[in-house]
Amino acid sequence: MEVHMSQPLADDLGFLLSRASGQVVRATNSALAGHGLRVRQYSVLTLACQAAEGISQRELASVLGLDPSQVVLLVDELTAAGLVERQAQEADRRTRLVVATPEGHRVRETAREDADAAMETPLSLLGEAERERLRDMLTRIWTATG
Amino acid sequence: MEVHMSQPLADDLGFLLSRASGQVVRATNSALAGHGLRVRQYSVLTLACQAAEGISQRELASVLGLDPSQVVLLVDELTAAGLVERQAQEADRRTRLVVATPEGHRVRETAREDADAAMETPLSLLGEAERERLRDMLTRIWTATG
DNA sequence: CCTCCATCGTTGACAACCTCCACGATACCG
DNA sequence: CGGTATCGTGGAGGTTGTCAACGATGGAGG
DSSP, rough: OOOOOOOGGOOHHHHHHHHHHHHHHHHHHHHHHOOOOOOOOHHHHHHHOOTTOOOOOOHHHHHOOHHHHHHHHHHHHHHHTSEEEEEOOOHHHHEEEEEEHHHHHHHHHHHHHHHHHHHHTTTTTSSSHHHHHHHHHHHHHHHHTO | OOOOEEEEEOGGGHHHHHHHHHHHHHHHHHHHHHGGHHHHHHHHHHHHOOOTTOHHHHHHHHHTTTOOHHHHHHHHHHHHHEEEEEEEOOOOOOOOOEEOOOOHHHHHHHHHHHHHHHHTTTTTTSSSSHHHHHHHHHHHHTTTTT
16 A cells, blocks of 8 residues: 655656756856857767767767757757768768867867866765766666666 | 866766756656646646645746746646636735646646656666665755755 | 668757846835 | 835747658668
8 A cells, every 4th residue: 555645846856857957057058158069069079079980960869868850950060160070981871970070179178177167066065976876877767768 | 186087978967967857857748748737837836736825936936946937937827727826915916926726736636646657767777765865966966056 | 673661861840948138016125 | 215126027039859751871572
């Protein structure tokens, strides 16, 4: 027999998750504004920088949890800014690999410092062990749906 | 001396937070669709249900982490659906208290079951102790900025 | 080889959301 | 009484989310 108390919204994980996320996105966005980037663009740029061989837009969408059509615009903007390039792939001419330009790597490096610094305020009450635990839990939430 | 390794995006707490949040919001939204609600409306309705005396829109905005102008629309929609009412406050005639109607309480109760059920999938890999710990951390992230 | 079907990127449309600014009404303080 | 602050509201402009299509390419099977 399960008792169903009306749990306050302040205890609802979904609510807490989206509120905290909004807070962090806001902070990061204003930190990245000086570099002419938004978080989404920064995420794409980061993934492109990490993939030595480049990364397909399909995979970008999958990792970011976005609709592929959103990725198109993000890559368009990054390309216009000269931070990223679309390269043809020999094996499969449908996919276009997104690779970071040297300028892209530079910008991402300096932007990362500001982005990380901006995160320190909201995370100030969490120790390093807790952050690691938080990373682990958030990753599991993501993988739970596939 | 601090070593600055280029941390992968998959370890960035801001990124993990917004991705998990998006996932949960998506799941909850589709669960609430049958009740004619979106998460934001559901959150407002829940807060109105919890506050016996009603709650001001300013406070709603503050708790939800939203701009007050967004709350206006949400309350408008809930009012149109007959789930909530704006009541004048004697003490301060500027503020209008948002209170849930009997119908609002009923809808919120049945909607809550579906919303909670929808959360079970993304949270399936987390035990109850972990969820409690997650609640605590997310709350601290929120309070860290004020 | 040819046909059917899946996948990738892309476009367009539309709703939802966020941010900021401004206004009228009301409250509070001196 | 006058200045200042707060509450709700409205509007503009940009960003994001969702969905349905389309052309181009790839792959499997007859």
